[in-house]
Amino acid sequence: MADAPAITLIEAITQALAYEMRADETVLVLGEDVGVNGGVFRATAGLQATFGAQRVLDTPLDETTIAGLTVGLASQGMKPVAEAQFDGFVYPMVDHIICHAARFRYRTRGRLTCPMVLRVPWGGGIRAPEHHSEANESIFTNVPGLRVVLPSSPARAYGLLLAAIRDPDPVIFMEPKRIYRQYKEVVPDDGEALPLDVCFVLRDGTDLTLVTWGAQVKECLEAADALAKDGISAEVIDVATLRPLDFATIAESVSKTGRCVIVHEAPKTAGFGAEIAARLAEESMFDLVAPVERVTGYDTHIPLFRLEMKYLPSVDKIVAAAKRAVAHA
Amino acid sequence: MADAPAITLIEAITQALAYEMRADETVLVLGEDVGVNGGVFRATAGLQATFGAQRVLDTPLDETTIAGLTVGLASQGMKPVAEAQFDGFVYPMVDHIICHAARFRYRTRGRLTCPMVLRVPWGGGIRAPEHHSEANESIFTNVPGLRVVLPSSPARAYGLLLAAIRDPDPVIFMEPKRIYRQYKEVVPDDGEALPLDVCFVLRDGTDLTLVTWGAQVKECLEAADALAKDGISAEVIDVATLRPLDFATIAESVSKTGRCVIVHEAPKTAGFGAEIAARLAEESMFDLVAPVERVTGYDTHIPLFRLEMKYLPSVDKIVAAAKRAVAHA
């Protein structure tokens, strides 16, 4: 196991899918181009060859179809892992996810359930065409009955995806495509899931808490490095599971640092960062020595790729916000 | 005009639609059962008789169709006012609203625009069947390019709907159906629109600010009455337009009162109340003497009607939260 080769985040996804398909024959994968082609991002590469066309199904080109079939499969004893080809194509799935996947257990008092995963390549920064770069997690974060997960490293992608597939309720699993191939790490294929209800403290610090998820984890860690050079000690938290939110970990950090900068890629207004700031305003107000700040995408659509990097949070923007926070004593 | 009869909120909607259809021949109404039947809530009652079947169109039973046709009509010189029959049926419209209505101006650098209104009977408390009681405004509040409006009185429904129809960009107009017929007021049919970017301060107060929208405005006003009896002076703000948010009015109030309780019907986590609390945490932290509090729907689906009133914010819950806030000096 120690000899396992280092793999990228997307390879970790594939590894988790393969592991769980071996372990549980009710697990199947469906979506557009997931079969022979292995998915446009190669997340399902090789799976059809290994597990057959009965376990890895190409669907007709319709997201409503994918979502509805997935709900049907999940409620009849299968564990479907559906793929939305890109974040921008998730909207036609929203009806089945919100009205049915999130409600079957509730509606039927546990008679029918919906153990499914919807994998969504998520976010910007890959110079892709329109609708291929959306950070739209907030479509799901206000919806009871769902879990919303967003890993930020190969190891967390592996462990969280295993947990998502094993979870008896529907999980929206958004994958930061900008870091699909950003770096490699050794991820033992040991079938060990990670918990779906905790934030990960990636770096300890005392002066300020940086709270983020997805692709921005990297920028936050770099910002923490930069801040350290200026003698500022930043704690970095990867939220990882947005819903249900492990606010306790964030609160504990802020009780220590007194300052919090929330970083996310989605537009600011009513993005999920608002929830974290709101919880701080409710539960940590007397711990805060500086106003909370959000470093986010602007309140406009992510532009086509020539301008997209100017839209996204950057190390500079994070450092600047952190310094504003630290200026408060 | 002073002799105009008092009308309900739903009648104010009809009055605004009729006014603007007379004033602007490009305005048309479409949706399920909006024609002869006048809509299941009677919002379009009489309009087809007055304006003809060319201006008031029944659609096939498909919300994707309604949304897509509406975008098509709006981008070709019409001003469609579409009706979603109930909040719970808005999800199949989300794709066209987010990917197209909210983006046409942006995408084409102003060449094509999408001046449309989507009217959505919204919220719980009318003992309706499943999917007829959802407070799902947060589906839209993180979306750049949209306006999201939620009136709370006959007069504001009239003025804001006129403004929504006249606005050159897409407006989601959510109507609190619980108060459709709750009370009447005189609403002169004078074609006067209300601004789409301000909160309305409905009651002045000095000890605490109650911020809310939609059907909960009434509960907040009643809570303010109850609090007044205990010598607590509550300011009540009807947000009315959630996106774009007029935070300045809220901030000004909180700078005076130092305490804020946000009340809404949607589930708490990542509901739009989070955005208001977040802005307070960012911009009003040093004004606050008490933690912000949210009184909201629980983080579960609104139950079928036997339990629904236990789900919704109530005067008691609001008063209790207000008293907790006031306990902080």
Add this chain to the structure above:
Amino acid sequence: MTLAAQFQIEYLQYLGPDGKAVTELPQAFRDAAALVPLFKQMLYVRTFDAKAIALQRTGKLGTYASCLGHEATHVGIGASMTPEDVFAPSYREYGAQFMRGVKPREVLMYWGGDERGNDFSGPKHDYPWCVPIATQCLHAAGAALAFKLRGEKRVAVTCCGDGGSSKTDTYAAINSAGAYKLPFIQCIINNGWAISVPRNSQTGAQTLAQKGIAGGLHCLQVDGNDLIAVLEGMRRAVARAHNGEGGSVIEFMTYRLHDHTTADDARRYRDEAEVKDAWTRDPIPRLRTYLTAAGAWNEAQENAWIEESAKLVDVEINAYLELKVQPVTAMFDFLYADPPPDLLAQRAAAIALEGKAHG
């Protein structure tokens, strides 16, 4: 002229409105006596329906969707399925559901605002009532896909209305059933109206059965007020499914004799003359006439059964009326298998509030 394709859609009717055979009866349904239990079921459903409407009118039930006039279609569909099959109804197919074991009290619980109605006594794998129009069709297609993948000899049957045939989900279900060749039956119950919108405003298609052509499914149009035609149409579709020939779309021609729901007033948009005319095609007298002529049924039997079924329904109604409201915890307890701590905190707060309210 070179043809790319051509299609024919058959229409099935065996009993005319006068209860007389219009053509040779299908092999499988020539035994009148065998139809008696189904006729009794139709009468039972009609009794239930009338009583449910009365309950709503007296404030003891929420909005209720009547099935008046649909009895032959619903019962015929129910009779064509085995318990192992999966049924995905819309919201008024009680006739089919009763035959699958769902109890009338459960229908009332659902429309009475209590989720426990969905945890019904019918097959545990059947779908509950579905409010978002036609979304159930795709769940049935998904179920059929599960059956096919697991090699099970089961059929997924779903219903939508004439209005529902416009819904994109119906097309998606039909298309995927065709793409995967699924054991799937899409019943389109054309009762003439979708609330206030008449059938002809829904679509330019000459039949609703032809929706199936878009997905390459077998298409059939059936007189939905003729129980024998319903049974024969379903029999053929089930046989196809079992033989691996794939899915079917069946349009059942019937009529909504009541308002859309108790919240609706059809007089606002519908001609009384049309309704009067539709009553002449009522499925119940039609089958009664046929069974009586065949010597399989008589007035005494009918009177006895009407009386008995009224009593049976009353037992159900009483059970419903005695039902206690769920505790406030019910809105938290079935959301997740493993509820998160914040939700449990909200649950505790809700319990505390109850305590206050009651104490």
Add this chain to the structure above:
Amino acid sequence: MTLAAQFQIEYLQYLGPDGKAVTELPQAFRDAAALVPLFKQMLYVRTFDAKAIALQRTGKLGTYASCLGHEATHVGIGASMTPEDVFAPSYREYGAQFMRGVKPREVLMYWGGDERGNDFSGPKHDYPWCVPIATQCLHAAGAALAFKLRGEKRVAVTCCGDGGSSKTDTYAAINSAGAYKLPFIQCIINNGWAISVPRNSQTGAQTLAQKGIAGGLHCLQVDGNDLIAVLEGMRRAVARAHNGEGGSVIEFMTYRLHDHTTADDARRYRDEAEVKDAWTRDPIPRLRTYLTAAGAWNEAQENAWIEESAKLVDVEINAYLELKVQPVTAMFDFLYADPPPDLLAQRAAAIALEGKAHG
């Protein structure tokens, strides 16, 4: 057997793959000389396409969707429309768009990551490229509804692919066009593949033209590599629209000779033999042979035009390459007609950051 309905779908082909007429040519398109401008357009598009791919390969363009092999279909559609009509393309119908006035540089701007490509020189009412598959079909139906309501003699034409024909939006467009009898043409450009998914995996339907039956539209299948068949199919559909006979669905049979986009590698899923075979039906040699035989075209003309069109395209490419990136304010300035203060504050902050970055 009583029939509820029956349908026939005609197939149009005039020129065989060898460029010889397989049947009498349609009245409207017998003048070979009149086809020459369209043939030149087909050559021009192919030149553009090759150069666009080259630009992408050398890092000067983002992902690009090639139209190789679709030239007859695209040009034929473009030639069948007037400027007043509305065109709602998917993302590769450049041939049709060039004929409507869209400039190649605008195509490049769009795929080059610059929104200004969508503010194109074609008709101001035409729709831009549409990435969410088939959603444009409903916009075209909405446009057609506007035309009908205003009594304008205009047609809305939209395209989707074989994959797109599975999309629920396509069905919604077809069904609403039928319900309202709209001047609407749904072109289904069947190029055999939707990225890696072959046509037969999309649906069990024998043709894609028959998708129109579900909405009661006129259906036609056309050899999309035969310009004359494309023109004739479109002519009939436009005539129907003008005569108030409602909408049409036309399936154009063609082939995607390139990868799906430059981000795709079709060798992963597609047999080279199939592609080789498809080249034998290439629309360009077919029309060239026909025009040459008719004396309307010759090699010298072709060589001259190839050279000229390369130059014309290069002018466009240079204009594209010289384009300056939009200022950061561009992401704020076209969001609302009347931008809210908070957005203006973010805009100001973005400008300030630029200042810092540059200063």
